[in-house]
Amino acid sequence: MLQDMLGNLWPKMAETSWQPSALICSALVVSGWGYFLYIGVIDPNGGVNILWPLFGIANQMLAAIALSVATGILIKSGKLKYAWVTGAPLLWLVIITSTASWQKLTSSDTRIGFFAGANDLAEKLATGVLPPEKAAIAPQLIFNMHLDGYITMIFASLLWLIVLDMLRISARFFNR
Amino acid sequence: MTKLKPILIWSVIAIIGASAISGIALNRGEHINALWFIAAALCVYAIGFRFYSAWIAATVLAVDASRATPAERLDNGHDFTPTNRWVVFGHHFAAIAGPGPLVGPTLAAQFGYLPGTLWILFGSVLGGCVQDMVTLFFSTRRDARSLGQMARDELGLIGGTAALIATFAIMIILIAVLGLVVVNAMKHSPWATFTVAATIPIAIIVGLYMRYWRPGNILEASALGVVLLLLAVGGGGFVDHHAVLRVWFDHEGLTLAWWVMAYGFAAAILPVWLLLAPRDYLSTYMKLGTICLLAFAIILLQPQVKMPALTPFIDGTGPIFGGQLFPFVFITIACGAISGFHSLVSSGTTPKLLANERDIAMIGYGGMLLESFVAMMAMVAASVLEPGVYFAINSSAGIVGKEAADAVAKISSWGFPVTVEQMHALAQEMGETTFVCQNRWRAVLSCGYGEYFW
Numbered sequence: 001m002l003q004d005m006l007g008n009l010w011p012k013m014a015e016t017s018w019q020p021s022a023l024i025c026s027a028l029v030v031s032g033w034g035y036f037l038y039i040g041v042i043d044p045n046g047g048v049n050i051l052w053p054l055f056g057i058a059n060q061m062l063a064a065i066a067l068s069v070a071t072g073i074l075i076k077s078g079k080l081k082y083a084w085v086t087g088a089p090l091l092w093l094v095i096i097t098s099t100a101s102w103q104k105l106t107s108s109d110t111r112i113g114f115f116a117g118a119n120d121l122a123e124k125l126a127t128g129v130l131p132p133e134k135a136a137i138a139p140q141l142i143f144n145m146h147l148d149g150y151i152t153m154i155f156a157s158l159l160w161l162i163v164l165d166m167l168r169i170s171a172r173f174f175n176r
Numbered sequence: 177m178t179k180l181k182p183i184l185i186w187s188v189i190a191i192i193g194a195s196a197i198s199g200i201a202l203n204r205g206e207h208i209n210a211l212w213f214i215a216a217a218l219c220v221y222a223i224g225f226r227f228y229s230a231w232i233a234a235t236v237l238a239v240d241a242s243r244a245t246p247a248e249r250l251d252n253g254h255d256f257t258p259t260n261r262w263v264v265f266g267h268h269f270a271a272i273a274g275p276g277p278l279v280g281p282t283l284a285a286q287f288g289y290l291p292g293t294l295w296i297l298f299g300s301v302l303g304g305c306v307q308d309m310v311t312l313f314f315s316t317r318r319d320a321r322s323l324g325q326m327a328r329d330e331l332g333l334i335g336g337t338a339a340l341i342a343t344f345a346i347m348i349i350l351i352a353v354l355g356l357v358v359v360n361a362m363k364h365s366p367w368a369t370f371t372v373a374a375t376i377p378i379a380i381i382v383g384l385y386m387r388y389w390r391p392g393n394i395l396e397a398s399a400l401g402v403v404l405l406l407l408a409v410g411g412g413g414f415v416d417h418h419a420v421l422r423v424w425f426d427h428e429g430l431t432l433a434w435w436v437m438a439y440g441f442a443a444a445i446l447p448v449w450l451l452l453a454p455r456d457y458l459s460t461y462m463k464l465g466t467i468c469l470l471a472f473a474i475i476l477l478q479p480q481v482k483m484p485a486l487t488p489f490i491d492g493t494g495p496i497f498g499g500q501l502f503p504f505v506f507i508t509i510a511c512g513a514i515s516g517f518h519s520l521v522s523s524g525t526t527p528k529l530l531a532n533e534r535d536i537a538m539i540g541y542g543g544m545l546l547e548s549f550v551a552m553m554a555m556v557a558a559s560v561l562e563p564g565v566y567f568a569i570n571s572s573a574g575i576v577g578k579e580a581a582d583a584v585a586k587i588s589s590w591g592f593p594v595t596v597e598q599m600h601a602l603a604q605e606m607g608e609t610t611f612v613c614q615n616r617w618r619a620v621l622s623c624g625y626g627e628y629f630w
Contacts, residue, residue, distance in 0.1 A: 026441055029348070034437040036352030041359055041433045052283065052497065055353040056507035058346040062516020063307055065339050066523075069327045070310040074236070076330070082236040086310055089303035089514065096503040103499065112499050151349070158342040162327070165335025 039144045054148050057100055061159045064093040068166040075170040083170075094163060101156040105149055114149035118142045186226070193219025197297070200485075201290060207480040210556045214474060217297060217552045221545045224301035229309065229541035237313050241534040246320040246527060256320070258531035261538065267529065269543045270460035271521040272308070272511075278554045279357060280509040283497060285558035288486035291505045292555050299506070299513025300548035308518045309540030315523035316530055323523040343520070350517055355440075359432045366424075369432070370415045374408035376439070379458060401458045467546070470553045483559035512551020518544065 040051050067090035074083045107113035110120040118141075124130050125138045196216035200208065233239045247258040259267075284292040315321055321329070327339030362369040382401040415424075490501035497508070511517065522540060530539070 030437055030441045032348040033352040033355060033440070034433075036349060037355045037359065037433050037436065038430075040352065040356040041430050051353050051356060052279070053499070053504070053507060054349060056280070056510045058349045059510040059516045060507060060514065062343065062346045062350075062519065063304070063514050064516070065327065065342060066307055066311050066323055066516055066519035069323065069330055069339070070307070070314060072330055073314055073326075079236065085232060085236050085306060089306060092303070093514070096506045099503040100499075100507045103503070111497070151345075155342060155346065158338045161338040162331065162335045162342065165332045165338070169330075169332055169335075 039140070039147075051148075053100070053104060054152065057097055057104070057152060058155060060093050060097045061155050064090055064097060064159055065162055067093065068163050072166040072170055076173050078173075090163075094159070097159065098156060101152045104152050114145045114152065118145035118149070121145070186223070189219050189222055193223065200293060203485065207482055210474055210479045210481050210560055213293065213481070213552060213556050214471070216293075217549055220297050220301055221549065224305065225537075225541060225545060228301065229305065229537040232306065232309065232541075233537045237310065237536075239313065239533045239536055241532055243533055245316055245530050245533060247530055250319065250528075255525075256528045259529040261531065261535040264526060264529045264531070264535070265539050265543060266460045266464075268521060268526045268539050269546055270463060271525065272515070272518045272543060273463055273547050273550060278550070280512055281551050281555035282558045284505050284508040285483060285555065286487060286497070287490050287501055287505055289481060289483045289555060289559040290485040291490070291501055292509055293552070295505060295509055296512045296548055296551050296555060299509075300544055300551075304514035304518070304548065305541040305544040307514060307516075308522050308544045309536060311519040311522040312526055312530075312540040313533070313536050315527040316533060316536065320527035321523065323519050326523065346516065347520065355433070355436050359436060362432050366415050370411065371408050374411065375405065375458065378404045378408060382458065398458075398461070402461050405458055405462060467550055467553070470557075471549075474553065474556060479556075479560040481556070481559045509551065512548050512554070515547075 036051070067086045070086040071083055071090055074080075074086060103112055104114055106115075108116050110117045121138055121142050125135055125142075128135075130138060193216055196212045196219060199212050200216055245258070247256050250256040251258060281292050281296065311323065314326060315323070318326060318329070324340040324343040327343070328336035330336070331339060358372070362372060378401060381404070382397050385400060386397045497504070506513075526539065530536070
């Protein structure tokens with residue numbers, strides 16, 4: 001898939017039979033998910049609890065992307081009156097993912113907000129209330145929570161870009 | 177007169193479904209039979225499939241059975257091949273059904289059974305199934321192009337590029353989290369680790385068998401694979417009790433994570449027929465088998481649902497994860513109701529195999545219905561536990577306390593009585609019967625992930 005994408009920039013990369021490209025792309029992809037797997041595994045709370053909301057948000061956003069592409073195609077092919085079939089679930093997904101991202105980013109509850117959680121942990125680390133084995137991995141955890149927060153932010157902005165662009169293109173067809 | 181019979185049958189199905197749902201939704205205080213959940217699900221799915229998916233196919237998408245599919249036009253015997261619709265259904269289902277539909281409902285049961293159940297039912301019929309189906313259709317009409325590429329072609333430069341980047345980045349996160357679930361399932365569980373490890377040589381044997389030893393003999397190869405798989409699951413139990421072998425398969429999470437990464441890289445660069453394709457094929461059998469077993473178990477045992485419809489934790493103070501009912505129930509249960517991951521499959525391998533547009537509703541909509549059914553059973557499984565026990569198993573130690581007595585006192589104070597003896601009894605049972613099921617469950621769960629790591 002990465003090969004496909006890079007093929008947009010440099011056509012030779014898209015040739016799956018070209019060995020160096022296949023090797024480099026596989027290595028890049030594996031190190032990408034490998035990194036997140038690694039930070040999930042070293043998390044003392046099991047990792048799933050922190051990463052699952054990110055997983056859910058990301059998964060629902062991908063569904064929203066698929067639905068906006070579908071809604072866009074329906075409208076472009078002149079089927080505006082049926083656009084609600086994909087448009088209604090899309091609207092719902094945009095609402096829930098935006099709310100969830102907003103809460104994950106701004107909530108002051110340390111169990112919900114990524115940044116609140118990171119600050120809380122940083123404070124505990126600074127005041128020295130953490131037992132030594134937890135203090136050792138705390139910097140990594142703080143970094144991870146920040147990273148999760150920024151990723152959520154990027155995903156949310158990308159989703160809005162896509163939805164708005166879809167609406168812009170659809171509006172053009174609608175006016176015609 | 178000939179039209180009367182179907183009308184009658186569908187009215188009966190609608191009435192059963194409606195009464196099952198209202199029974200589930202309005203019931204307070206008493207325990208209800210888990211069979212109602214199955215009945216409600218089956219009726220809703222049947223109606224959704226028969227009417228909504230047929231209407232979408234005929235009216236919204238205008239599916240054309242006489243139109244050649246990419247599999248027929250671009251048939252190269254390699255990745256584009258027209259394939260029997262049941263085989264395509266199997267492939268599609270195996271690829272979309274990951275650990276997601278099991279983990280999500282288990283976590284979301286902290287809100288009570290009702291929010292999750294309703295979201296699984298209606299989210300899938302009105303959202304998730306529609307997404308899978310229309311993506312499959314649009315990709316089929318566009319030479320089986322991927323979702324990212326379709327977005328790039330159909331939306332503007334900005335939206336299209338954003339979609340390409342987002343799709344890729346999201347995929348990375350999804351694979352990582354799925355990998356994490358697998359690693360957690362194998363952590364310090366020699367049984368699960370052995371079974372998962374054994375699927376790799378089994379897949380290679382089946383792959384070689386189909387390619388060199390007896391090409392074309394799919395039936396023999398799958399029989400061989402299934403027998404070897406069952407042996408591997410059984411063998412895991414033996415390894416688990418064996419003093420020496422046990423140590424070999426008992427690992428820390430981090431060690432396993434490195435192995436999973438190494439496997440992912442190997443699977444990506446080895447030829448597909450050697451490892452990925454046969455493994456994907458075998459895991460379909462494992463998944464379908466597990467689902468049938470679960471459904472039969474619920475029908476035979478008819479357990480009582482003990483979880484209340486709603487718990488006080490809808491205000492966001494839940495012990496399993498923080499966050500209010502809205503929006504977090506909809507985020508937590510992703511794969512069982514609507515899952516973006518599926519759109520990658522629907523615009524990936526499936527349209528390259530599809531032999532006729534007519535089957536789009538069955539594969540796209542129907543495949544997701546089956547997955548939703550899996551999520552429903554996970555929900556039932558979490559709800560038939562005594563709520564106190566459920567919270568004791570799933571709560572994070574930071575909230576309820578590390579000592580058994582502390583945890584029990586805390587959970588009981590929420591109004592879900594549980595005693596230390598109960599937990600000990602459960603732990604005992606876990607050591608014998610439940611543990612066996614759980615291990616087997618974990619092993620089966622872990623078997624299906626090979627196909628995601630590329």
